Amino acid sequence: MSEAHVHFQYDSAAHQEATALDGMWLFLATEVLFFGALFLTWLVSRHFHPQGFAEAARHTELLIGSINTAVLVTSSFVFSCGLGFIERGDARSMIRACFVTALLGLAFITLKGVEWTKDFSDHLVPGPGFAIAGADSGGAQIFFCFYFVATVLHAVHMLVGLGLIAWLVQRARRGAFSAASHAPVEVVGLYWSFVDVVWLVLYPLIYLVGRPG
Incomplete structure (x- = not known):
């Protein structure tokens, strides 16, 4: 198993890997900071439009959102297992874990596509013909503006993560990682976990808050 190539600006492989993680x-x-601003916008908007946000939340697909949450949490667990495998020098099992993680990620994106399609068919896209009428239709439209912006941004981050996982698999097949040298796996793991955490914040904001009643 090959060791990491140390670039000229680093004193050692350990220095290079620590810098990558930092x-x-x-x-x-x-x-x-980026997603925090988005969440803050949601909180402020909900403060001014509680009725519209509550009504809009009741039109979201709770079942799909819940399944996707379970899928994404499982994918993070599987990737963490893959990291554990490479820490023990088992690149073959790490590659398998990456494949399973990628499949779960693709399942998430597919379900999200199904959900978006249903949202469009139910006329839940803000603008003319918006399905939710009533005293605070404007608030409901703001909710769905947040919904589409947030979920599309999250999906883009998911696609980037899937690309990174494919890159890891390619490098692992060439013997790039070992028990002593696997910083890229840790770096991608941090990114994938962050994508998971963002969804765990989005899930209650979109599907749960204000839904009862």
């Missing part, structure tokens, strides 16, 4: 943490901090 860089990912810094990137994720910027992502927290």
Whole structure:
């Protein structure tokens, strides 16, 4: 199993791998700020339109959202198992775990596509012909603006993650990772876990808050 190539700006492989992890943490901090602004916008909007947001939440697909939550949490667990495999030097099992993670990620995207299709057919896209009428139809439209922006952004991050997992598999097949050198696997694992956490925040905001009644 080959060791990581040490680039000229680093003192050692350990220094290079630590820098890669620090860089990912810094990137994720910027992502927290990005999604945090989105969540803050949701909270402020809901404060001014509680009735519209509650009515809109009752039109979301709770079953699909719940299944997708289970799928994504499972995918993170499987990837963490893959990281454990490569930490023990078992690249073959790591590759299998990456394949399962990718399949679960594709299942998530597919279900989300089914949900979006149903939203369009039910006229839940903000604008002319919006299905939810009533005193706070405007608030309901704001909710679905947030819904589409947030879920599309999350799906884009998912697709990036799937691309990174495919890259890991390609490198692993070439013997790039070992028990002593596997920082890229940890970096991708951090990214995938972040995507999972973002969804765990989106899930209650979209499907649960205000739904009863």
